[in-house]
Amino acid sequence: MRGLFLASACVCIFAVGVICYFLFANGLPFFAKYSAWDFITGTEWAPLRGIYGILPMIVGSFLVTFGALLLGAPIGVLTAILMARFASSRVVRVMKPAVALLAGIPSVVYGFFGLKLLVPFTRNMLGGNGLSMFVASILLAIMILPTIIQTSEAAINAVPNSYYEGSLAMGATHESSVFRAIVPAAKSGIVSGIVLGIGRAIGETTAILMVAGNQARMPTGILAGVRTLTVNVLLEMGYAADVHRESLIATGVVLFIIVMAINFIFSFINRRRVVQ
Amino acid sequence: MTNFAQNSRAVHTPGQDDAGTCFNIQDVNLYYGSFHALKDIHMDIPARQVTALIGPSGCGKSTLLKSLNRMNDLIPGCRITGKVELFGEDIYAPQTEVNLLRKRVGMVFQKPNPFPMSIYDNIAYGPRTHGVRSKVKLDAIVEHSLRKAALWDEVKDNLKKSAMAISGGQQQRLCIARCFAVQPDVILMDEPTSALDPISTSKIEDLVLEMKNEYTIVIVTHNMQQAARISDLTSFFLLGEMIEMGNTDSLFSNPTDKRTENYITGRFG
Numbered sequence: 001m002r003g004l005f006l007a008s009a010c011v012c013i014f015a016v017g018v019i020c021y022f023l024f025a026n027g028l029p030f031f032a033k034y035s036a037w038d039f040i041t042g043t044e045w046a047p048l049r050g051i052y053g054i055l056p057m058i059v060g061s062f063l064v065t066f067g068a069l070l071l072g073a074p075i076g077v078l079t080a081i082l083m084a085r086f087a088s089s090r091v092v093r094v095m096k097p098a099v100a101l102l103a104g105i106p107s108v109v110y111g112f113f114g115l116k117l118l119v120p121f122t123r124n125m126l127g128g129n130g131l132s133m134f135v136a137s138i139l140l141a142i143m144i145l146p147t148i149i150q151t152s153e154a155a156i157n158a159v160p161n162s163y164y165e166g167s168l169a170m171g172a173t174h175e176s177s178v179f180r181a182i183v184p185a186a187k188s189g190i191v192s193g194i195v196l197g198i199g200r201a202i203g204e205t206t207a208i209l210m211v212a213g214n215q216a217r218m219p220t221g222i223l224a225g226v227r228t229l230t231v232n233v234l235l236e237m238g239y240a241a242d243v244h245r246e247s248l249i250a251t252g253v254v255l256f257i258i259v260m261a262i263n264f265i266f267s268f269i270n271r272r273r274v275v276q
Numbered sequence: 277m278t279n280f281a282q283n284s285r286a287v288h289t290p291g292q293d294d295a296g297t298c299f300n301i302q303d304v305n306l307y308y309g310s311f312h313a314l315k316d317i318h319m320d321i322p323a324r325q326v327t328a329l330i331g332p333s334g335c336g337k338s339t340l341l342k343s344l345n346r347m348n349d350l351i352p353g354c355r356i357t358g359k360v361e362l363f364g365e366d367i368y369a370p371q372t373e374v375n376l377l378r379k380r381v382g383m384v385f386q387k388p389n390p391f392p393m394s395i396y397d398n399i400a401y402g403p404r405t406h407g408v409r410s411k412v413k414l415d416a417i418v419e420h421s422l423r424k425a426a427l428w429d430e431v432k433d434n435l436k437k438s439a440m441a442i443s444g445g446q447q448q449r450l451c452i453a454r455c456f457a458v459q460p461d462v463i464l465m466d467e468p469t470s471a472l473d474p475i476s477t478s479k480i481e482d483l484v485l486e487m488k489n490e491y492t493i494v495i496v497t498h499n500m501q502q503a504a505r506i507s508d509l510t511s512f513f514l515l516g517e518m519i520e521m522g523n524t525d526s527l528f529s530n531p532t533d534k535r536t537e538n539y540i541t542g543r544f545g
Contacts, residue, residue, distance in 0.1 A: 162389035166451070169347060170402040170458050171379030180405065185392050 020256075027253035030246035039250065045216040047236070047244040054251055056218045060133070060226040061255070063219055064208065065201040067137025068144055072201075073194050075141070076148030080190070083149070084156040085178045103146035111210030114139040119211055128223035131213035136226065139207055144197035151196055155189020156182060188270045195266045199259055205230035229255045295323035296363075298462060298492040299344060304358035306339060308351065313339045315516045317358070321509075323461075326484060326493040328503035328524065331513035332539065337496045340513070341464050344494065345381040346374050362462070379406065381462040382455035387471050388447035390439035390454070395422075395431050398439045398450055402458035417457050425453035426483060445476025452483060463487065465495040469502065481506050500540055504528050512536045 031039070034052055042053020079099075083092050114135055123130030159182045167177035183190070205228075213225020214235060227235075233248045233255075240248055299321035306314035314336045321327050329337035342348040343356055346367065360367050367377050379402075390398050399418040400408075408414060418435070422428040427449045431442065439450055448468060455463050465484070469477040484506050487493055497503050503510050504524060511521035512533075520527065520536045531537040 160389075162385065162387065163391055165347065165350070166385065166389040166391065166454075167401070167405075168350070169345065169378055169383035169385075170405065170454065171375045171377075172402075172405040173375050176405055180401070181391055 023249070023253055023256060027246070027249040030243065030250040033243060034247065039247070040254065043218055045232075047240070047247065050243070052243075052247040052250075054229065054232065054254065056216060057227050057229045057232045057251070058254065058258075060212075060219055061202055061228040061230070061258070064133055064136045064140060064212070064226060064228055065198060067133065067222070068140035068201045069194065069198065070141075071138065072141035072144045072148060072197060076145045076193070076197070077152050077190055079145070080149045080152035080156060080193075081178065081183060084153050085174075085182065099146050099149050102142070103150070107143070107204065107206040108210075110139055110143055111207040114207060114211035122223070126223055129213070129225075131211060131225050132223045133212065133219055133226040134222045136208045136212040136228075137222075139211055140201045140204055143204060143207065144200050147200050148193045148197045151193030152186070152190045155186040155193065158189065159185045191266060191270060195263060198262055202228075202255070202259060202262075203230060205234050209234060229258075295325075295492075297321070298323040298363060299494075300359075300361040300364075301340075302359040302361075304340075304343065304356065304360060306336075306343060306348070306354065306356045309353040313516050314343070314356075317518050319511065319518060319521060321492065321494060323363075323492045324488055324490070325508040326488050326495060326506055327509045327511065328507035329494065329496045329511050329513060330498075330500060330503050330539075331519075333498075334515075335513040336516040337513045338466055341466055341494060341496050344462070344464055345378050345383055347378075347383065349374065379458050380460050381464060382458060382460035384448070384451050384455060384463060384465045384468045386467045388444055388451050390447050390450050392438065392440050394436045395439050395442070395450060396435040399454055399457050402454060406458060421453040421456040422450075424456050424486075425449045426479065427453055443476070445472050445479060448472060448476065448480060449483065452480070452487075460491065462492040462494065465493065467496050467498060470498060477502075500528075512539060514539070 039052055039054060040058070041055055042051065043055050044051050044053045045056065079095075083095055087095065118135045118138055119130035119132075121130075122128070122132060122135050126134070163181045163185055164177050167181040168174070172180070208228055209231045212227065212231065214227045214231050215225040216227050216232065219226045229251055233251050236244070237248055297320045299319070301317055301319040301321070304314055304317040305312070317340060329340060331337050339348065342351075343360060344362075344367075348354045348356065356368065362377070362381065366372070391401060393401075396418055399421050400414045403414060403417050408417070419428060419432075422431065427446060430446060431437070431450075439447060442450065448471075452463070452468075469480050472480070481502065484493055484495065488508075495503075495507065507524045509521065510524045510527045512519045512527070512531075512535075514535055520531060520533045522532075527536065528540055531540060
């Protein structure tokens, strides 16, 4: 029986190991042919002329993710607080499956929703052609909500009730006990939820591709189009060959490193706070 | 029922100073759903004295304690009838501000429950909640409260340290200091030493004896020696009824009720 558990665990570790290996094995040769510095800091992406600069996409990924967080993190965390500490059990019984359903909707369906509703709405209300960073961020914000809500809610529910009682017993109101005793105690779990959300946002592809415009140039404004690292790979992988193809895999490598770096930074911050 | 009323009157008289009655409990019945947890309780708890509530597990002593600062409001299905007056004000009256009540009637729990934040922030939590913002004032409150809880010398160099990192006994004194910081009239203690070692326990008992100069203390304890050591009055509970209440010395040396005698001589419980 123990062997079975071990084998299951090994499958997981093996998968991670193999993915890392092949990503780097296929992505790194590109840097023998093209300077890594020019690749990361170049602002022009013109594969036909042999120019591979992905800075616009790096910036695009960060901006879209940042926009999604700006909107999604507060809504998600406040929803989690509501579900854990304010809503009646009847409301929670409705909300939980709703949030879970939100998590289960395929990206392409989100994309349709964005394309058919958010894009025209933005075009009519705010101008531009609608295919924009703005819409991509809103869509992503909705997509990361379930991740943030579920993780934060679990973290808030895991806070011992004794903190809450201790706070009430000093004459604090329900609201103030929740926000000043419970939520701070759940902070590391909430931050984990947000980091998972960042991971989801920065890795999302299909839905963004459908609403972001995807121009491979430096973003010029929130109503202008933007191309992210993920979209860059997906759009061109179908027909790219040789160095062009390798450059796309290298784009994947950069994306992978960014996601890893974000995770490491946050787990480092979290750990340091615990030690303190 | 009538003889409880007599008991509660008898409690008033001997050997007490004139700080008056803190809690006046009249005809209190409390139910958890259909379970009748407190039956016809009549009791006067004098101010600036230590009143101990003793009795076997499930006798209702903690329930009564929680009804004094309305922490029982949190328990679903809990219903109370009768009257509990704090210095003459009915604390179950509809216009009662529960938060203000709890500010006046602090509570120390069985298991130390400091917040997972610094020692300083733990003490400053209450005052901040009640609107104190000035750093100078907060510093003063923190020092004063910690000194009163005999904890200042042990933690003064580490006020930024997490309260989770100090010992259980220190945590409990921190929780007591946290109560002081909101300047209550009464401090309720729910078996405050049951999770602590003997040395920490004796520190807390010493503290309780000092506290009664300023505060009314109501303490629930399983430990009869503790009740004998620190309380002025003792009240014995059994199966939701208050059997007997009197001066601690006389109750322990000369109980009037057979059941009290059986309990304090260790025949059950």
